[in-house]
Amino acid sequence: MSAATRELFAAEARSERPDLALLCLLLAAEADPELDERAMDWAQMELDRLAGMLPYGLRGAKAWAAAVTDLLGGRMGFHGTPKDYDRLESSLLHEVLRRRRGLPILLSVVWLEVARRAGAPVYGLGLPGHFTVGFGDPEEGVVVDPFAGGASLGTGPAELARGPRTPARTLDIVLRILGNIRVWASARPEHSAVALWSLDLSLLLPSHPAALRYERARLLVERGSFQAGAAEMDAYAVVMDAVDPQAATRIRAEAASARALLN
Secondary structure: OOHHHHHHHHHHHOOOOOOHHHHHHHHHHHHOOOOOHHHHHHHHHHHHHHHHOOOOOOOOHHHHHHHHHHHHHHHOOOEOOHHHHHOHHHHOHHHHHHHOEOOHHHHHHHHHHHHHHOOOOEEEEEEOOEEEEEEOOHHHOEEEEHHHOOEEOOOOOHHHHOOOOOOOOHHHHHHHHHHHHHHHHHOOHHHHHHHHHHHHHHHHOOOOOOHHHHHHHHHHHHOOOHHHHHHHHHHHHHHHOOOOHHHHHHHHHHHHHHHHOOO
């Protein structure tokens, strides 16, 4: 991703109503240098095309859920498989649109963006270890699983039966996608550059866990950027002074060890 594209990502993330599809495409540009403006336009038009295939005049959460699932999970064949967890492409929106395969959260993005374009009352629902899509009032519990081709979850799973069902915010969805990418990269040390750009983009979001700065510092050290990593550790230790002085001391010692590697 060029500096200009990162600026677009940061600006969109800070806009009043961030565009989920655009943010997903901009982050995908980090992984795919061929994802230029023309390719992004294709992805947006594909979402529009799919939305245009939904019937008119739908009313009620169940009707919308059935129609979107029939289109995307049925006729279009969008779904996921265990093997999709092994592919970075499963976290890239344009590849998910092309392959019609992906991780639960990216398939959910497709469901969300197509349904929203058609006027459906739809929201994302982040469950522990999984991501799904709901229709209508969250308390209705009309929830489908895009990874399973849109299979209805209703209110059966225990995760859905507990307490209020809070719709996931756009930036929370993007942060979770970037987290998935880091998990993928962390299992593959040869792809540490992927982990680094996913952290860089996470830190561009207006709200993110402060610990990501420490994670980035450690990754820099692992990649051989000892001085830069140590400097970021020291900066994070200043933040930790106010909340956990012992942790701050440990982080400063880690920074000193990183600098020692320069000798």
